[in-house]
Amino acid sequence: MTDQTNIAVAKRQEWMGLLARAPEDALMPLWDEMNTSPGFEWLRRPEVGGVMVRGRIGGSGAPFNLGEMTVTRCSLVLGDGTVGHGHVQGRSKRKAEAAALIDALMQTKAAGAIRARVLNPLAQQMQATKTARAAKAAATKVEFFTLVRGED
Amino acid sequence: MYVAVKGGEKAIENAHAWLAEERRGDKDVAELSIAQIREQLSLAVNRVMAEGSLFDPDLAALAIKQARGDLIEAIFLIRAYRTTLPRFGYSNPVDTGEMTCDRRISATFKDAPGGQVLGPTFDYTHRLLDFKLAAEGEVAPAPEGQPRSGSTPHISGFLKAEDILQDEPASDAAPGDLTREPMEYPATRPLRLQSLTRGDEGFVLGMAYSTQRGYARNHAFVGELRIGKVAVEMEIPELGFAIEIGEVELTECETVNQFKGSKVEPPQFTRGYGLVFGQSERKSIAMALVDRALRWKELGEDNLGAPAQDEEFVLSHADNIQATGFLEHIKLPHYVDFQSELELVRKLRREAEDRISPKEAAE
Numbered sequence: 001m002t003d004q005t006n007i008a009v010a011k012r013q014e015w016m017g018l019l020a021r022a023p024e025d026a027l028m029p030l031w032d033e034m035n036t037s038p039g040f041e042w043l044r045r046p047e048v049g050g051v052m053v054r055g056r057i058g059g060s061g062a063p064f065n066l067g068e069m070t071v072t073r074c075s076l077v078l079g080d081g082t083v084g085h086g087h088v089q090g091r092s093k094r095k096a097e098a099a100a101l102i103d104a105l106m107q108t109k110a111a112g113a114i115r116a117r118v119l120n121p122l123a124q125q126m127q128a129t130k131t132a133r134a135a136k137a138a139a140t141k142v143e144f145f146t147l148v149r150g151e152d
Numbered sequence: 153m154y155v156a157v158k159g160g161e162k163a164i165e166n167a168h169a170w171l172a173e174e175r176r177g178d179k180d181v182a183e184l185s186i187a188q189i190r191e192q193l194s195l196a197v198n199r200v201m202a203e204g205s206l207f208d209p210d211l212a213a214l215a216i217k218q219a220r221g222d223l224i225e226a227i228f229l230i231r232a233y234r235t236t237l238p239r240f241g242y243s244n245p246v247d248t249g250e251m252t253c254d255r256r257i258s259a260t261f262k263d264a265p266g267g268q269v270l271g272p273t274f275d276y277t278h279r280l281l282d283f284k285l286a287a288e289g290e291v292a293p294a295p296e297g298q299p300r301s302g303s304t305p306h307i308s309g310f311l312k313a314e315d316i317l318q319d320e321p322a323s324d325a326a327p328g329d330l331t332r333e334p335m336e337y338p339a340t341r342p343l344r345l346q347s348l349t350r351g352d353e354g355f356v357l358g359m360a361y362s363t364q365r366g367y368a369r370n371h372a373f374v375g376e377l378r379i380g381k382v383a384v385e386m387e388i389p390e391l392g393f394a395i396e397i398g399e400v401e402l403t404e405c406e407t408v409n410q411f412k413g414s415k416v417e418p419p420q421f422t423r424g425y426g427l428v429f430g431q432s433e434r435k436s437i438a439m440a441l442v443d444r445a446l447r448w449k450e451l452g453e454d455n456l457g458a459p460a461q462d463e464e465f466v467l468s469h470a471d472n473i474q475a476t477g478f479l480e481h482i483k484l485p486h487y488v489d490f491q492s493e494l495e496l497v498r499k500l501r502r503e504a505e506d507r508i509s510p511k512e513a514a515e
Binding site for chain 2: 061070
């Protein structure tokens, strides 16, 4: 792969990951606000399934199967032939459809508007939640101090 | 003579209607929502996800509501639902080194880089009932510190650098999957871990406790315990690359265990590993202790005949759905089985009486 396609892949991974992890009630208001309903045809209608999550022994050793998680996926094609895929955590077909449409539109001229009005605010919201938790965790970090012993 | 019996439909239907009514309880008390269970009984939700072997907090909360709080019944509902899901595939192994830690402690290294972060723990509470919770009231916001970004290194990394901790050889060998093929013994360590992570918390805890009390003692220290979220990545064939498909909360426990060395290995510390869905601390520590006990053969240790060393015993009794299925089925109608047992006992008694009676007659 050329550097150019690597960059394109990295960008797509970033938005698809963001959409997959996004809480439905954070994504949907932003997407609805866009009021975009481009024509499309289903390549694969939304379906709910399970993915077996793997871990590694000791965090770094051989893989093992930990348990499944729910995932909803779908694929669609816009009128201009752009294909979008949605793979999102959970069981919401609405969210999977929005993710696939956004994935498709991000490959078109609409990308700038979608990034500004959906992806960026969404990423900010999710980062704020994450930072708030990290701040609370930081407040529970133990500060050790040594007691001066009374023997001279 | 075999007599087929039918009946009970009406009784069953009415029993289910009454169950629904009892589940709802007193209608003057507000009904529980799924969101309330998910948010306020989150450790129960975590247990149902871990033992139901499906990460989906809303589904686990629904199962708890439907099961009236009977967690094994809720786990049963999740397992049953799980079997209806098409399997999209396997994720890449999650990287717990990149976990966003809510909690991270080490019982072995006070000054671990990244620090001792207690998180929202029950530890150091006095275990006194808090009657303030019986009244409704606002909760004060938790204090905040300077948030740390960046990953928290695993404690095991520091010991490994010194080569005094056994290495876990990295590999990309596809592990066996007990949801696809039945367990066979001896089981590989990946299969043992899959079985333990979905095993009954009480059973795994009891087994782990038995090792601490001396049945195959393995002197475990909690080298590290961490709780937090990790991203889950999967290869998507139609894309040709991997993307994140979500994130899961996990509890990871690494124990550091005494090891005197064997014929082939120098004295060094060995490891037990626990990784469980959700905030499931007790379970992941117990899992690590049992994992370590089950490793006796590969570490060249003696078989002490302890229950926790017997993998077939441990793994074939750890699953509470298999266990409860078999246990509870004996309450269902066994009229025909019992009828034949009854006939047999009556016959044996008649024969015994016949043997005694002639003697009595002679006396």
